[in-house]
Amino acid sequence: MEPIRVHEGKVCPLNRANVDTDQIVPKQFLKRIERQGFGQFLFYHWRYDHKGNERSDFVLNNPIYKGASILVSGDNFGCGSSREHAPWALLDFGFKVIIAPSFADIFYNNCLQNGILPIVLSEEETAFLMEKAEVGSLKVRVDLPEQTVHCEAFHFTARFDIDPYRKQCLLNGWDEIALTLQLEDKIRAFEEKWKEEGENMGIA
Amino acid sequence: MEPKTIIDKIWERHVVHREPGKPDLLYIDLHLVHEVTSPQAFEGLRLSGRRVRRPDLTYATVDHNVPTRNRHVIHDEIAKKQMLTLAENCREYGIPLADIHHPDQGIVHVIGPELGLTQPGKTIVCGDSHTSTHGAFGALAFGIGTSEVEHVLATQTLWQSKPKTMQVKINGRIRPGVSAKDIILAFIARFGVKTGTGFIFEYTGEAIRNLSMEERMTVCNMSIEAGARAGMISPDQKTIEYLEGKKYVPKGETFSRAAEAWLKLKTDDGAVYDRTIEMDASTIEPQVTWGTNPSMCVPISGRVPSPDDFAKPSERKAAEKALEYMGLKPGTPIEEIAIDHVFIGSCTNSRLSDLRIAAEIVKGRKVHEKVKAIVVPGSHSVKKAAEREGLDRIFKEAGFEWREPGCSMCLAMNDDVLQPGERAASTSNRNFEGRQGAGSRTHLVSPAMAAAAAIAGHFIPVHRLNQEETITIS
C-alpha cells in the first residue's frame, strides 16, 4: 500500500447521497481475478450509456474534472456490497481522497486497506466544497498528520477525525498482515487456551 | 456481575490482543469464502509466501457466478475461470469446498446455517456484506473486504474497533399475511439506510421471538441494508432445535453441553445498549419498494410518493432520480404497477419455508401471460427438500421455471439478467440501479407478494387474488 501524508489535488463533485458499491463497480466486472485495472469500470453505467458512449451529463466525463484526485460526495457513500473492487476502481482511476458526510462501514475499512483516505466532514463543510467544485475547478490540500482539509482560495479549513492506528497505517503504508504475524505467540496462546477449555473448534 | 449484551459477551471472549490506541485483535471462528471476493486474497498470500493458518476453520463454496439452468455449461469464460481459481486455491491450501456439483453447495449464507457451521457465540466473517444473516443464531457475523479476507486467511484474526450496540425492539405481533421480509423492509423504510452505520443491532421483542429461525435469518440478512455492521438475535430454544442433528454440529453429550452454553449467551436482563429503537409490529402491512434503495418502500395499500413529499432537498432529489430510473409516476397506486419478471430466491428468501409459502399461493393457478417467473432455491439441500414435497411440480405447473441453486438474479452475475427497462418483483435484498441488469427495475417484496404478483401480473394483496379471479371470470 502506498503511504499517504499530504495530498493536494483537484476536487470532483459527485452530488448524490447513498452512492452504493454496485454503482461504483457494477457486478459484471467482478469476475476478474486481479486487483488492477478496475478504473475503466468505475461508475460504468453513469459514465456510459447502453451503447457504450460517454454520457455528457455525468460529472466524471466533464473535462473540467479531468485528473481530479479528490472525490466529494453525499451521505452514506459506499453503501451496499462489500466488494473491495470499489476502492480498487477509485484508486486505479486516480482518486486518493474521498470526502463525504458519512460512509458505510465496510467501504470505509476497505479504503483504509488500500491507501485511500476517506474523510468525514460535516454536512455544511461537504456542501461548501461541493458547491465550489460544481462551479469550477477547485484545488484542495489534505494534510493527514494535521488532519485537515484546506482550501487556499476560500480560506477554508476543516478538521477531520481518524482512528490513530489507521492513521499510522496510512502514513507508513504498512502491511497489516506482517504486523499481525508479529503477534503469532498471542494467537497461538489463544488457540491453546480454547483447546484446553474443550471449545469446539474446527469444522469437521 | 454487571449485566451484558450478547454482543459484548461474544466480543470480549474473542479478544486476542488489546492495547491502547489500537482496535482489538479478534479471533475468527469461521471464515466463509466464495469465488468473487477471494481470488485477489489468495494471490496476495501466494505473493508474500504466506500460508492459510486455519484451513479447518475455513469453508468455501461457489454461488455468485454459477449457472442455474444447466450446471454443465458455463458460457462465460471469465466466470468459469473465477470458479476454477477458487477450486485450485482450496486444493492448494487444504480448504474444504462445496463446488458446483457438491450436494452441500448453495448460497453461502444459506448453507452455513443449514450445515450447522453457523453456531451461537461464534465470530463469523465472509467477503460478503450479507454475512449478517448468520447473526440469527446469536453469532457475531459481519462482511469484510478482500484485504481483510487475506488477513483472516493468514492470521485467523481481524483488527476491529468495537461498533456501538443498538437494540432494535419490534413489539407486538404481526398480522396474518405479514412476513419477516415485511418487518425488515418496514423498519428500513421508517428509520433509513444509515440508521445502523457504526452499530451492531440486536433484534429483540415479541415479534422477533415469534419468528422461526428461517424468518430470523431474513431479518438479520437485511441489517446491512440499514447500514449496520451486523445484526443478531439472542439464542433460544428454537435456535437449539434448529441446530440439533445438523452436519457440523456436535452430537450427543457434547451437544447438550454446547446447547446449555448457547442459551446462556443471551443478553442479560438489564444490560445497557448504546441506543434503543422500537417499532410496533401490529401496524406493519406487506411492503413493496418503489425506488432505488431499500428505504424507498411503502405498504401495498400505498402509492408511489412524490418528490415533494420529502422535506430535505437531498431526499427530494434522490426521489426524483429514483422515480425517473424506475419509470414511475408519483401518485400511482402500488397495485397498478405491472411487472415483467418475478424472481424468488437469494440469501434473503430462498429457504424451504419461503418456497412453501410461495407454492401455496401459486398452487392451481397460472403465472400471468406477460410475466416470466423463476424460482431459484438457496441450496441443493433446499432444492431436494422442496422436490420431496412436490413444490417443484406446483411451481412448474403454474408456469414458473425451477432452477439450480445460486445467487442468480439477485445480482445477475450469471446468465439470469433483466433487460434495460424490465421490471421485476424480487424477493432479494437490493433494488440498486442496475443490480439485476443494466437499466433493470427492481421491486423488493416478500415471497408471498412475489408469488401473488406473478399470478396477477401486478402487485396485489394476496387475499385479493381470489376476488380478482372471480372478476375476470365473470
Ligand code: SF4
Ligand atoms: S444471494 Fe444476493 S445478496 Fe445473497 S450472497 Fe448472493 S448475491 Fe449476495
